[in-house]
Amino acid sequence: MQKLKHRVFLSLGEDTRLNFSNHLVKGLEKVGINVFPDNETLGKGEKLLPTNVRAISASNLSILVLSKYYASSKSCLRDLSDIMDRKREPTDKHIVLPVFYHVDPSNVRNISESFKTSFEEHESKEPADILQRWKSAFAEVGKLKGWHIEGGKRDRSETEYIKDVIEYVIEKLDNIKSRSASEELVGIDYQKETILKLIKQKDRRVLGLHGMGGQDKTTLAEAVFNEISSEFESRWFLQNVREKIEKQGKESLRNELFSKLLNSDVDIGTPSVGSTLTQDRLKKKKVLVVLDDVDKSDQIDCMGIGDFGYGSKIIITSRDRQVLKSGGADTILEVKGLNKNNSLQLFSTFAFKQLKPPIHFQNLSRRFVKYTQGNPLALRVLGSDLYERNIDYWNGKVEMLKDGPPDEQILEVLKSSYNGLSELEKNIFLDIVCLFKGETIGKTKFILSNSYKGVECGIIKLVDKCLISVSSIHGMVEEMRIDIISQESKSLGEHSRLWCHDMLEEMGKDIVS
Numbered sequence: 001m002q003k004l005k006h007r008v009f010l011s012l013g014e015d016t017r018l019n020f021s022n023h024l025v026k027g028l029e030k031v032g033i034n035v036f037p038d039n040e041t042l043g044k045g046e047k048l049l050p051t052n053v054r055a056i057s058a059s060n061l062s063i064l065v066l067s068k069y070y071a072s073s074k075s076c077l078r079d080l081s082d083i084m085d086r087k088r089e090p091t092d093k094h095i096v097l098p099v100f101y102h103v104d105p106s107n108v109r110n111i112s113e114s115f116k117t118s119f120e121e122h123e124s125k126e127p128a129d130i131l132q133r134w135k136s137a138f139a140e141v142g143k144l145k146g147w148h149i150e151g152g153k154r155d156r157s158e159t160e161y162i163k164d165v166i167e168y169v170i171e172k173l174d175n176i177k178s179r180s181a182s183e184e185l186v187g188i189d190y191q192k193e194t195i196l197k198l199i200k201q202k203d204r205r206v207l208g209l210h211g212m213g214g215q216d217k218t219t220l221a222e223a224v225f226n227e228i229s230s231e232f233e234s235r236w237f238l239q240n241v242r243e244k245i246e247k248q249g250k251e252s253l254r255n256e257l258f259s260k261l262l263n264s265d266v267d268i269g270t271p272s273v274g275s276t277l278t279q280d281r282l283k284k285k286k287v288l289v290v291l292d293d294v295d296k297s298d299q300i301d302c303m304g305i306g307d308f309g310y311g312s313k314i315i316i317t318s319r320d321r322q323v324l325k326s327g328g329a330d331t332i333l334e335v336k337g338l339n340k341n342n343s344l345q346l347f348s349t350f351a352f353k354q355l356k357p358p359i360h361f362q363n364l365s366r367r368f369v370k371y372t373q374g375n376p377l378a379l380r381v382l383g384s385d386l387y388e389r390n391i392d393y394w395n396g397k398v399e400m401l402k403d404g405p406p407d408e409q410i411l412e413v414l415k416s417s418y419n420g421l422s423e424l425e426k427n428i429f430l431d432i433v434c435l436f437k438g439e440t441i442g443k444t445k446f447i448l449s450n451s452y453k454g455v456e457c458g459i460i461k462l463v464d465k466c467l468i469s470v471s472s473i474h475g476m477v478e479e480m481r482i483d484i485i486s487q488e489s490k491s492l493g494e495h496s497r498l499w500c501h502d503m504l505e506e507m508g509k510d511i512v513s
Contacts, residue, residue, distance in 0.1 A: 011079040064141060198333075200228075204313075207330070213413040214414070294324075432500065468504075
């Protein structure tokens with residue numbers, strides 16, 4: 001995940017820029033906290049320009065330095081109302097810290113004294129609804145707890161106040177940092193809990209997770225692994241099994257796995273485990289193992305999972321359901337796309353570093369979410385690409401996706417599934433996505449059987465590899481998108497209809513063209 005450009009957003013009036021606010025920003029930057037606007041901007045002596053709403057979106061916390069002439073600035077009031085909009089979002093938890101600088105908090109709450117005069121001056125120049133929005137947000141800030149710097153002889157020095165503010169900000173940002181590690185898990189809590197309930201059952205030893213590329217199988221397996229790993233004597237997360245076997249061979253990878261589990265060097269030079277001593281040692285160990293991205297059942301057999309001790313748990317991820325079935329999985333779950341709400345949250349986490357898009361970008365964000373159809377990889381890739389881009393770039397990107405193939409990074413993942421097909425399966429896949437998407441299986445089989453032998457077998461394999469899906473009722477794809485479904489075989493009834501993800505359809509058409 002990309003780092004936040006700004007951790008703290010500072011909203012200030014011109015009358016504090018060269019004194020209190022300038023010293024506050026210097027103090028925050030000194031302890032390594034990124035602030036917008038930064039000290040260089042404040043020190044230029046130029047008039048502060050209206051702030052882009054994206055700077056607020058990129059921050060975890062906002063400090064409002066409410067001085068006598070704060071409300072005279074329309075850009076300050078715009079910032080303040082945008083900040084309070086974020087604070088009201090229950091899923092956002094944006095922190096707002098007001099500093100009442102030489103003003104009484106009651107005058108902010110009641111919009112009295114100098115603030116009343118400032119708002120009266122705006123009345124003739126701003127629409128009534130905008131002015132009311134500003135007033136409501138301003139009065140709301142006056143009710144928040146903050147620091148009241150009176151500035152009298154008996155008051156503390158500003159240096160002491162700044163020290164207090166910085167310490168408080170550090171504490172709040174540390175709490176946010178501890179939560180940010182789970183940002184990539186947006187939307188998979190339900191799926192994780194479902195897996196945890198299953199894997200804790202005594203009769204569930206080998207659990208398989210399958211789904212199309214980019215569906216977060218690895219992320220989900222890792223979340224479960226981290227949750228339960230402390231319950232096992234030994235544990236190992238073996239990532240990218242398919243790729244590692246291609247580079248170093250099955251036996252070498254198995255030796256690496258056994259060495260980690262047994263905490264000693266193991267070197268078995270035969271296709272099977274062979275060594276009675278090694279088997280005996282493994283059978284006495286309650287282990288947790290994840291075999292990630294397996295594409296052949298013999299890769300599972302080779303890893304000797306049958307020799308692990310009583311109570312051991314094995315999680316295997318693959319894009320091919322049949323590989324998991326042949327490899328001995330007791331339970332097979334299909335990881336599906338995120339629902340619309342979770343998709344929007346995940347996309348926003350990468351595009352704006354918050355759980356909900358700013359109001360100005362909500363409609364465009366929903367268009368990108370609709371395009372991805374809940375695919376977490378696509379949501380992350382597109383969100384990261386759009387981070388801090390202007391509105392013209394957003395509009396151009398959404399138009400480009402509408403008529404062209406997926407983003408290169410997404411396409412690479414999707415194509416790896418296609419490249420693993422036989423020539424017959426590739427041809428059937430391309431025909432379905434280009435010509436028969438939404439058609440019944442009966443009609444598709446009848447037409448394709450004139451060109452190919454074994455059409456039904458090819459379709460079943462494409463379903464197992466999650467390159468196409470089957471639904472019994474036309475138009476049920478969106479309603480069927482639940483997070484995890486059971487391993488029961490999909491019906492290939494003659495009246496069932498063939499579907500595929502829009503990105504797979506675009507990829508297929510791009511291959512054909």
